[in-house]
Amino acid sequence: DSGVTQTPKHLITATGQRVTLRCSPRSGDLSVYWYQQSLDQGLQFLIQYYNGEERAKGNILERFSAQQFPDLHSELNLSSLELGDSALYFCASKRVGDTQYFGPGTRLTVL
C-alpha cells in the first residue's frame, strides 16, 4: 500500500458526460501529480500541484481541469467525455527529496 488513495476505483459513463476523480496524497506530501495511461499514448503526465498551486502542465486537454484543496487532496475533472478518454488515471504524491508514490488508479470507461 503506497498510502495514496484514489476514488472511485472504476467509473463507467457515457460520451458527453462529466466526471470527477479524487486523490488523497500520503500524509505530509505537498505535491500531487496526475497521469493518464491509455493503450495508444502509454503513461503520460497531465498536471502537477504543489501545496494548492499549479506547478506544471503536461499533455492535459482543455476539457480536463484539476485543483488541489487546502487539505491537500486533489480532484481531476474531465468534461465532455469522448471514447478516447477511456483510460487508467493515476495520482501520485511526493515530498521533496523523495520518490513519487502512485495510487491504485481510477479506471474510466466511456461508452
Next chain:
Amino acid sequence: GIQVEQSPPDLILQEGANSTLRCNFSDSVNNLQWFHQNPWGQLINLFYIPSGTKQNGRLSATTVATERYSLLYISSSQTTDSGVYFCAVEESGANSKLTFGKGITLSVRP
C-alpha cells in the same frame, strides 16, 4: 523533451530463469524509477535509482547516469513477476514530472 526507451518490448521466461531489462534515456536525469504494473493495473515502486546499484531480494537495478542507461535484473523468476515493467525518469533542471518508457511485458511460465 527527454526520450525513454525500454528493451526488449516483450519477454517470455520459464520459471527460475534470469533476465535483464534495459532502459535508455536521452538526457541527464535527477531521478530514475523502476515500476512493476501488476495484472490489476497497480503501479508498484521497485527502485528509486538515479545512479549506482541497489538490490531488493531477487531484484536488483543499476543506473549508469553518465552513459544514460539503467538495467533491472530479475533472478530466479517466478510467475508472480509477470506484468509490465516501466522505467520512468525525472529530467534535470525541469519540474519533477516523470516521463515513462513504453514498458516491457514480462510473462513467466510455470
